[in-house]
Each structure stands twice: as structure tokens, then as C-alpha cells.
Amino acid sequence: MPYVIVLLLLVGVVWLVSGPLRRGAAGLNSSDGEQTSESMRRIDLEAARDAKYREIRDAELDHQTGKLSDADYEAIDSTLRAEAIALLNELDALDEAAGADDGTDRHDAERLEPET
Amino acid sequence: MATLGRAILLLDLGVCIYGIFASIYGTRGRRRDWVDSGRRAVYALAALSIIAFVLLEVAFVRNEFSYKVVADTSSTTTPLFYKLTAPWSSQQGSLLLWVTLSSLWSSLALYLTRRRLRDIAPHATAVLLALDGFFVSLACFSANPFQTTPAASTPTDGAGLDPLLMHPSMMFHPPMLYTGYTLMAIPFAFAVAALITGKLSSEWIRDTRRFALAAWMCLGLGIVLGARWSYTELGWGGYWGWDAVENAALMPWIVCTAFIHSIQIQEKRGMLKVWNVSLVLLFGTLSIFGTFLVRSGVLDSIHAFGASTLGVPFVVLLATMFVGSVSLVVGRREQLRSEHRIDSLISREAMFLLQNLILVALTFVIFWVTLFPLISEAITGTSVSVGPPAFTPFVVPLALVLMLITGIGPLISWRRATIANLRRQFVYPVGFALLITILVLVFTDAARKPLALLMFTFGSFVIGTVAQEFFRGTSARRAITRDPWPVAFIALVRRNRRRYGGYTAHLGFAVMLIGVAASSSFQHVRHVSLRPGQTARNDNYVFRYVRPTESVSSERISFGAVIDVTKNGSHVVTLHTMQSFYRATNAQDGFVGQFFDQNNADSTIGLDAGPLRDIWTVASANLGALLPLINKADRLLAADYNALRKPVLKLPAAEQDGALTADLNKSGFWTERDLAVEGIAGQYLKHNYRIVFQLIVSPLVTWLWTGALIIFLGGLISVVPPGLFARRRSPALERAPVAVRELA
Numbered sequence: 027m028p029y030v031i032v033l034l035l036l037v038g039v040v041w042l043v044s045g046p047l048r049r050g051a052a053g054l055n056s057s058d059g060e061q062t063s064e065s066m067r068r069i070d071l072e073a074a075r076d077a078k079y080r081e082i083r084d085a086e087l088d089h090q091t092g093k094l095s096d097a098d099y100e101a102i103d104s105t106l107r108a109e110a111i112a113l114l115n116e117l118d119a120l121d122e123a124a125g126a127d128d129g130t131d132r133h134d135a136e137r138l139e140p141e142t
Numbered sequence: 143m144a145t146l147g148r149a150i151l152l153l154d155l156g157v158c159i160y161g162i163f164a165s166i167y168g169t170r171g172r173r174r175d176w177v178d179s180g181r182r183a184v185y186a187l188a189a190l191s192i193i194a195f196v197l198l199e200v201a202f203v204r205n206e207f208s209y210k211v212v213a214d215t216s217s218t219t220t221p222l223f224y225k226l227t228a229p230w231s232s233q234q235g236s237l238l239l240w241v242t243l244s245s246l247w248s249s250l251a252l253y254l255t256r257r258r259l260r261d262i263a264p265h266a267t268a269v270l271l272a273l274d275g276f277f278v279s280l281a282c283f284s285a286n287p288f289q290t291t292p293a294a295s296t297p298t299d300g301a302g303l304d305p306l307l308m309h310p311s312m313m314f315h316p317p318m319l320y321t322g323y324t325l326m327a328i329p330f331a332f333a334v335a336a337l338i339t340g341k342l343s344s345e346w347i348r349d350t351r352r353f354a355l356a357a358w359m360c361l362g363l364g365i366v367l368g369a370r371w372s373y374t375e376l377g378w379g380g381y382w383g384w385d386a387v388e389n390a391a392l393m394p395w396i397v398c399t400a401f402i403h404s405i406q407i408q409e410k411r412g413m414l415k416v417w418n419v420s421l422v423l424l425f426g427t428l429s430i431f432g433t434f435l436v437r438s439g440v441l442d443s444i445h446a447f448g449a450s451t452l453g454v455p456f457v458v459l460l461a462t463m464f465v466g467s468v469s470l471v472v473g474r475r476e477q478l479r480s481e482h483r484i485d486s487l488i489s490r491e492a493m494f495l496l497q498n499l500i501l502v503a504l505t506f507v508i509f510w511v512t513l514f515p516l517i518s519e520a521i522t523g524t525s526v527s528v529g530p531p532a533f534t535p536f537v538v539p540l541a542l543v544l545m546l547i548t549g550i551g552p553l554i555s556w557r558r559a560t561i562a563n564l565r566r567q568f569v570y571p572v573g574f575a576l577l578i579t580i581l582v583l584v585f586t587d588a589a590r591k592p593l594a595l596l597m598f599t600f601g602s603f604v605i606g607t608v609a610q611e612f613f614r615g616t617s618a619r620r621a622i623t624r625d626p627w628p629v630a631f632i633a634l635v636r637r638n639r640r641r642y643g644g645y646t647a648h649l650g651f652a653v654m655l656i657g658v659a660a661s662s663s664f665q666h667v668r669h670v671s672l673r674p675g676q677t678a679r680n681d682n683y684v685f686r687y688v689r690p691t692e693s694v695s696s697e698r699i700s701f702g703a704v705i706d707v708t709k710n711g712s713h714v715v716t717l718h719t720m721q722s723f724y725r726a727t728n729a730q731d732g733f734v735g736q737f738f739d740q741n742n743a744d745s746t747i748g749l750d751a752g753p754l755r756d757i758w759t760v761a762s763a764n765l766g767a768l769l770p771l772i773n774k775a776d777r778l779l780a781a782d783y784n785a786l787r788k789p790v791l792k793l794p795a796a797e798q799d800g801a802l803t804a805d806l807n808k809s810g811f812w813t814e815r816d817l818a819v820e821g822i823a824g825q826y827l828k829h830n831y832r833i834v835f836q837l838i839v840s841p842l843v844t845w846l847w848t849g850a851l852i853i854f855l856g857g858l859i860s861v862v863p864p865g866l867f868a869r870r871r872s873p874a875l876e877r878a879p880v881a882v883r884e885l886a
Contacts, residue, residue: 028143028145028146028149029145031146032145032146032149032150032153035149035150035153035190035193036153038186039153039157039186039190042182042185042186042189043157043160043161043164043179043182043183043186044179045178045179045182046174046175046176046178046179046182047175047176047179049175069258069343069345070343070344070345073343073344073345073348073409074344074412077344077409077410080409080410081410081556083638084410084556084641085555085556085557087615087618087638087641088555088556090614090615090618090621091611091614091615091618092563092566092567092614093553093554093555093559093563093567094555094559094563095560095562095563098555098558098559098560098563102556102557102558
């Protein structure tokens with residue numbers, strides 16, 4: 027009996043791990059490599075953008091709780107927003123290069139422009 | 143079923159080898175199907191390991207003593223709860239638990255990142271499977287949990303679980319530690335993969351940060367559960383003895399603490415990349431080092447499995463991890479260059495950096511002193527033992543500075559701060575700390591312990607800081623939303639979980655270290671020998687030994703004492719403490735003596751825990767007085783046994799065991815023995831034997847456990863994914879602007 031169970035487990039394991047292979051070769055050709063490089067850059071930028079948003083939010087909370095003076099806050103906030111806009115513009119550039127039809131990030135950039 | 147278990151372990155090994163090959167082949171040949179297949183090998187490993195672990199649990203529950211591990215660590219009288227925990231009390235079972243947990247967390251991590259980190263994940267898969275494969279190899283070839291004994295030599299009963307391990311904490315303490323260790327392998331594997339591939343962006347950190355945080359929480363909880371076990375089970379009155387294995391768990395936890403702080407600097411400022419990746423590699427390596435100390439038996443510890451042959455493979459693994467990590471970091475140092483520099487030394491990032499340096503220094507001190515006996519033996523040939531006095535001169539000052547920084551950090555903003563702002567931030571927490579210090583000086587004798595007093599001051603400062611942060615944050619929130627206080631408070635925490643989860647952890651840290659400082663500095667300990675009716679004084683409490691107690695069960699014989707505690711003539715509490723003796727399997731102890739084996743005993747403490755002080759008592763049963771009776775009973779029973787055995791020896795060898803068993807049962811030999819045991823135990827109540835008591839009055843021990851729970855709560859707040867408790871998910875198109883606008 028144990029040998030039958032072992033055999034069944036072996037069949038189950040082989041079935042599980044060979045699933046992707048049975049579905050046929052999904053090779054990564056050279057263009058995939060380029061996509062990977064581009065998507066890596068996008069991921070980096072998105073991570074940086076999210077971190078920048080957090081930094082803006084933290085700075086505002088620091089200001090509201092009295093850790094940052096008005097002058098310091100204005101200086102830091104404008105620097106952070108400028109950095110965020112630069113990141114969003116880079117993301118827009120990536121979108122345009124990829125021919126994307128998504129205006130979300132450009133929209134973000136517009137919203138982040140300092141109010142005058 | 144043992145055959146099935148052994149076969150599954152071999153299948154595990156095959157799956158590990160295949161998965162490593164598939165992942166590397168897939169990434170080198172740019173074949174996604176092979177990469178996916180490699181990832182599925184981890185899922186298969188998890189499934190197989192769970193089946194193997196369930197098989198082992200079933201063997202324990204069914205008392206299958208043909209399994210060597212069951213015979214060694216369980217018995218028919220072991221309660222079911224402890225049969226379920228017994229697998230990880232042995233080297234073999236704990237290795238299987240490690241593989242099971244590790245493969246489970248690895249599966250979870252790889253499943254969550256299956257559509258991301260495509261360049262890194264295959265290498266991380268290979269690293270995780272290599273680590274799992276190492277432990278599976280040990281389980282297959284060095285410490286197999288499914289090893290059996292031939293039917294002829296299978297015992298009818300097992301040796302039983304070590305009495306010291308029969309404690310509720312043991313259900314959770316080792317699995318929590320292993321969960322922490324195995325979760326640490328995930329950031330480690332992804333860090334190695336990122337270094338190998340050169341894909342050193344923040345992505346791998348973002349995707350594995352929660353695993354590091356979860357590892358930190360679980361390992362921390364495991365450490366505290368171990369301390370609780372030590373306090374309530376080991377009978378020495380302490381919770382932390384700077385034992386080698388305790389330290390081995392503490393070191394990766396400290397390094398992980400440094401990491402979860404410093405990673406914020408990398409996320410925000412693109413700084414400390416070398417430092418952060420080094421911390422990840424360090425706590426990954428230290429988690430294996432901790433396992434090495436538990437399993438190799440190179441250092442004496444109550445938590446270790448004793449001498450074993452596993453030391454050499456672990457040393458090879460550790461050397462590989464260490465040399466590989468250093469080489470990878472050195473090789474990628476150009477890509478790990480910081481993007482920015484610290485703007486000001488008075489900024490939160492500067493405080494984080496200082497805190498990191500202290501934490502790493504603390505780790506180095508603990509590492510050095512823990513290994514000092516080994517180093518000393520290697521150099522001088524003489525092993526020396528180190529205890530708490532070797533640690534405290536270094537650890538206490540570092541802990542004080544750490545506590546101070548824990549209070550200062552949250553008061554300073556990122557990037558820069560001005561003196562006027564600092565003054566406004568510091569005034570209330572410093573005022574609160576001074577007020578508490580004055581109150582402590584006026585109402586207690588804390589002045590005689592300046593370092594403890596300083597810890598109270600700094601701890602109060604941290605508590606004041608956290609309270610102020612919550613108050614000001616909630617006030618700011620209310621000023622905008624006009625929400626009621628509780629609503630504003632919850633919304634504040636929900637929207638800034640990392641920040642306020644961290645502050646909660648700081649609060650817990652302060653509460654815990656205040657408890658540690660108070661209980662270790664102002665503890666009153668007395669060892670007294672009392673007869674029933676006699677009293678002893680400790681601190682302001684009078685302890686009266688009221689009467690002895692005794693109980694006999696199939697599992698154990700317990701001798702105890704009822705103690706009445708009074709203060710200024712008023713009754714405080716009645717405590718019951720006892721020492722229990724579990725039947726030993728050593729035949730040389732004698733038929734009766736094996737029920738009174740001092741080496742197979744544990745203590746149940748009498749404890750009255752309160753918010754301000756614990757009253758802790760333990761009694762050592764005086765078996766010396768019973769010894770003549772035990773020896774006499776052993777001699778008489780041995781004579782009876784030999785008389786019954788003599789005619790049996792004339793029978794053919796194959797029939798002797800059966801005939802002897804039948805004769806022993808028929809003659810009532812075992813009933814006679816049980817009566818003798820009960821009769822001797824009963825003598826304990828009839829004579830006013832003198833008993834040695836340890837009486838301890840410790841202040842604020844409860845603060846330690848409460849602080850640990852608060853730290854855990856803080857970790858929980860930080861680790862919960864953003865959307866889990868959100869009332870409404872923002873549509874994707876609105877998410878980014880909302881992130882900026884919701885600053886309000």
C-alpha cells in the first residue's frame with residue numbers, strides 16, 4: 027500500500043511541476059528582453075513615485091504635528107513635488123515611447139503642479 | 143507508514159534538485175515554462191512536506207514506538223496535547239518542521255511575486271530550494287524522523303517527553319521561532335538573487351519587506367514565549383539567562399529590527415543600499431547560525447538538542463552563505479552607490495543611522511560574548527563559561543542609548559529640523575520623563591540603581607513621545623475632518639500604518655525595557671528551608687509554609703507545598719508550588735526508584751502576577767528523607783522479580799519474555815510495585831519534612847509581557863496590507879492623485 031501511495035504522489039508531483047512544460051515552450055525572445063528592461067525601469071519609477079507620495083504625505087503630517095516649520099515645510103514640499111513631477115514625466119515618456127493610450131500619469135503630473 | 147514517510151523525504155530531495163535545475167535552466171535559457179516549473183517545484187515541496195509532517199504527527203498520536211523518534215520523545219502516558227508538540231522536541235522532527243514551514247512561506251512569497259520580479263524570482267527560487275534541500279538532506283541521511291527499529295526490539299512504551307518541555311509555550315515557542323527563521327530566508331534569497339542579476343532596484347525590497355516584518359514579529363514572539371517558558375517552567379526565577387541559543391535567536395531579530403528601520407531611508411532617499419542589502423544577508427545568515435547552535439551541540443544550552451553530527455554540514459553552509467554574501471556585495475558595490483547624502487545630522491534619517499549602528503554593535507557584542515567559550519577553547523585549549531555578568535556591562539549602556547534614540551527619532555522630521563521646532567517637540571515628553579523620574583525617586587528606592595533609574599527616565603520619555611505623536615496626529619486629523627476623537631484616531635492609524643505601527647512598537651519597547659530594568663535591578667530573592675508552619679520574610683512579604691501536598695497519577699508523582707503570603711498582617715495570596723517526578727526508563731534506578739528520578743522532574747511555580755509586582759515561589763521536594771524507603775522497596779521488589787525470573791530462564795529463549803510477563807502479571811508484581819510507590823509517596827504528608835523554597839518578589843515583570851504584546855500589535859498594524867481594512871478601494875485611475883490628496 028505505501029508503494030502505491032508513493033507512486034500516486036510521484037505522479038501528482040510530476041503532473042504539477044510539468045504543467046508549464048506541457049503547455050508548450052514559452053520562450054523569451056530578444057524583444058522580451060527589451061520589454062523586461064523597459065518594464066524594469068517602469069517598476070523602478072513607480073516604486074520611486076509611490077515612495078515620493080509617501081514622503082510628501084509624511085512631510086505634511088510632520089508639518090501638521092509641528093515638527094516642520096512653515097518655511098522648512100514649504101521648501102521640502104516644493105522639492106518633493108518637483109521630484110515627483112520629474113518621476114511622473116519620466117513615466118509619461120515611457121508611456122509615449124510604448125505608444126500607450128493611458129493619460130493617468132500625465133493627469134497626476136498636472137495635479138501635482140504647485141498651485142499658483 | 144514509515145516507508146511512506148522516508149519515500150516522501152526522498153521525493154522532497156528530488157523536487158529540490160529538480161526545482162534548482164529548472165529555475166537556473168529557465169532563467170539562463172530565457173524559458174519561462176521552465177521558470178514556472180521551478181516555482182511549482184516549491185509548491186510540490188510544500189505539499190509533500192505537509193503530508194510527511196502529518197504522517198509523523200499520526201505516528202505520535204497512535205503511539206507507534208517502532209518510530210525511533212516516537213519511542214524517544216513520547217509515551218503512552220504523554221497527554222495528547224504534548225504528543226502533538228513532541229515532534230519538534232527532537233532533532234529529527236524539528237528538521238521536518240523547518241522544511242515544512244520554509245517551503246510554505248517560500249510558496250507564498252513566490253506565488254505573490256509570480257507576475258513580478260521575473261528576473262529575480264528564478265534565482266530566489268533556486269536559493270530557497272537550495273536551503274530547503276540542505277535541511278531535507280539532513281532529514282534524509284543524518285536525522286531521519288521516519289527511522290524505525292526492528293519489531294523484535296520495539297519498546298512497548300516510549301521514554302516520554304522531557305518534563306521541561308511539557309508547557310503550553312512549547313506548542314507555540316519552537317514553531318514561532320522556526321517561522322521567524324524561515325521567513326527570514328525569503329528576503330535573504332531575494333537579496334542574493336538581486337545581487338546575482340544586478341537588478342538592484344527597490345522592487346525586491348518592496349515585495350519582500352512584509353516578509354521581513356513578519357519574520358521580525360514571529361521571531362520576536364517566539365523569543366518572548368521562550369522567556370515565558372523559562373520564567374514559569376525552569377524553576378530558577380528568571381526569564382533571560384543569556385543562554386547561547388536564546389542569544390542566537392536574538393541576534394537575527396536585532397539585525398532585522400535595524401533593517402526595518404533603515405529600509406525606510408532607502409525607500410525615501412535612495413541611500414544605504416549596501417547597508418540594507420548587507421543587513422538582509424546578515425540576518426539570513428544569522429538565522430541559520432542560530433539553527434546551527436541549536437543542532438550542533440557546540441555550546442551548552444538547555445534549549446539545544448545536545449551533541450550531534452550535524453555541525454560540519456552547518457559550518458559548510460554558513461561559510462558558503464557568508465563568503466557568497468560578501469563576494470556578491472563587493473562585486474555589486476558600484477550599483478549599490480547611494481543616490482543622495484544625508485541633508486542634516488539633525489534629521490530622522492540621521493537618527494535611524496545612529497540607531498542602526500547601535501543595533502549592529504549590540505549584535506556584535508552578543509555574538510562575541512556568546513562565542514567566547516568556543517574562541518577561548520580554540521586559542522587556549524580551555525573552555526570558559528560566560529553568563530549574564532559578561533553581557534551586562536556592554537548591553538546595558540547600548541540599550542540605554544537605544545532607548546533614548548527611540549524617543550528622539552519620532553520627534554525629528556525627515557531631512558531637516560530647526561531648534562525652535564525641536565524645542566516645541568521635546569518640551570512635553572522631557573517634562574513627562576522628569577516628572578516620572580521625580581515620582582520614582584520620591585516613592586521608591588530606585589536611586590540606589592542609577593542605570594535602572596536612567597532606563598525609567600528614558601522609557602518614560604519614549605512613552606511621552608508616543609503619546610504626544612498620537613495626540614498631535616489625531617488633533618491634526620480632527621482639525622481637517624471634524625471627526626470625533628476615536629474616529630480621527632482610527633483614521634490616522636489606518637492611513638499611516640507604518641508610522642503609527644512603528645510608534646506602537648516603540649511604546650511596547652519602552653514598556654518592556656522598563657519591566658526588564660525594574661525586575662532585574664530590584665528583585666528580592668531568598669532561599670529558605672522551612673517545615674510546615676514556619677515563616678520567612680522577603681521584601682515586605684511574609685511567606686508561611688502551610689502544609690505539604692502530594693499526588694500520584696499514571697503520569698507523575700507530585701510533591702508540593704501550600705504557601706500563605708501576607709503583607710503587614712493582611713492576606714495577599716495563597717500559592718501552591720510543586721515538583722513533579724516522571725517515571726524514568728533507566729532500569730538501574732530500580733522498580734520504585736525510577737518513579738523518583740531527580741533528573742526527570744519539573745517544577746510548577748506558585749505565581750501571583752500583578753501589574754506592579756510578581757510573587758514567585760518554587761519548592762524543591764526533599765526526597766532525601768524518602769530515600770531509605772525507596773531503596774528498601776527496590777531491594778524487596780528486585781528479590782521478588784529474580785525469584786519469578788529464575789524458572790523462566792530454563793525455558794527456550796523465544797518463550798522467556800512472554801512467560802516472564804505472564805508470571806509478573808499473575809503474581810500481582812506490578813500491583814505490589816504501584817502500592818509501594820503510593821505508600822512511599824504518602825509518607826511525604828505524614829512527616830513534617832523540611833523543604834527548600836526559593837521566594838522571589840519582582841517588580842514590573844508583567845510589563846515585560848505586556849510590552850512584548852504591544853510590540854507585536856505594532857508589527858501587526860505595520861504589516862497589514864493597505865487595502866485590507868479600507869472601506870473603499872479607489873479606482874486605479876484615481877489612486878495616485880488620491881495618494882497625494884489624502885494628505886489632509
